[in-house]
Amino acid sequence: MRTWIRLMVLALLPLNYLSANDTIYKSNEEKSKEQAIAYAKHGQTSSRYLAYRDIPFFITKYVKGNKTLDYGSGAGFSTRFLCDLNMEAEGVDISEEMLAQASMIYPEIPFYFMQNGNIPVLDQNYDLVFSSYVLFELGSEQEVLNYLGEAKRVMKEDGVLIAVTGSQDMYSRDWYIFNTDYPENKNLESGDLARIYLREAEIEFTDFYWTEADYRLFFKKAGFDLLEVHYPLGKEDEGYAWKDEVACSPFVVFVAKKQ
Ligand SMILES: C[S@@+](CC[C@H](N)C(=O)[O-])C[C@H]1O[C@@H](n2cnc3c(N)ncnc32)[C@H](O)[C@@H]1O
Structure with a gap:
């Protein structure tokens, strides 16, 4: 298409469409600076409200101390959420761009870069490992097992893992929070890549x-x-x-302890 025609077409598109497609957040790719900035704007939404609403109850019920790791901390919103619950929380992530956003927005919280799948702390360090919106970024059984294995290593013997991720209904219902009406979401099988649009934050995601x-x-x-x-x-x-x-939930919260 000639450049001027393309420019006219772009000018006629609604803003939502442009922002959604420019910042599509892909779980199976390294995050760009633009994606990290777009994600960082995705703060307190109805999605977070529902996903996090019952977490304080589970922390009170099962977690014995304060030392907490936000494992896959992204732009730091989930880490700040833990700090606001009086947990002594620090974040770790594999994305330098996400960590840059987190450190800029929450300079009071320690964030660490994770290389080669290793959390840079000694064994049995944390009372709570919190995993928020990370499991659905992992695209194979082996990646999930590696991720969970490292969580287990850094948890104290009586430590607890709380993981919030998408439920198996996430891509097939009519939600207030999300639009999931995409052709690739029909007939999904476990491990497939799915697509979802977070209405309030105007971000499109692909997740597993x-x-x-x-x-x-x-x-x-x-x-x-x-x-x-x-x-x-x-x-x-x-x-x-x-x-x-x-009637059903887009999220599932797993609370787990070491066997
Ligand atoms: C959707 S974001 C969630 C960020 C944050 N927990 C939140 O709730 O806003 C997922 C984050 O998990 C990180 N991530 C993906 N795979 C990871 C892994 N194997 N280990 C640690 N972090 C990972 C990504 O870099 C990204 O920052």
Whole structure:
């Protein structure tokens, strides 16, 4: 297409369309600076509200101390969430661009770069390892097992892992939070790449779809016992116009301990 025609077409597109496609966040690729900046704007949304609403309850119920790792801390929002719960939290991530955003936005929190799959701390260090929106970025069983294995290594013997990820309903329902109506989401099989649009933040993501049965298997193989498998449901009086969120959940929260 000639340049001037392309420019005219771009000028006519709605802003949402442009921002969504320019900043598409791909789970299976190294994050660019633009993606990290776009992600960093994705702070307190209805998605976070629902995904995190019940986490304080599980921390109070199962976690014995304060020392906490936010494993896959991204732009630091999840780490700040833990600090606000009076946890002594630090973050670790494989993406330098995400860590740069996190350190700039939350200079008071320590963030560490993770190379070759190794968290740069000694064994049995943390009372809580928190994993927020990371498991669905992992595209093979081996990647999930490596990730969980490293979490297990750095947890104290009586430590707890809390992982929030997409449920197996995430890409097939009519949500208030997300639009999931994409051709590639039809007939998904566990391990397939799926597409999702976060309405409030105007970001499109590609993530990996895993069934609950597969997640359960991964935890078992990595040496964890599950304490809870929780689906946070939207409630009437929360100020959000929930749709399918009241009947099933786009998220699943796994609470696990070492076997
Ligand atoms: C969707 S972001 C979530 C960030 C943050 N936890 C939050 O809730 O906003 C996923 C993050 O996980 C990181 N990540 C992906 N694979 C990882 C791995 N194997 N180990 C550690 N971090 C990983 C990515 O670099 C990215 O920053």
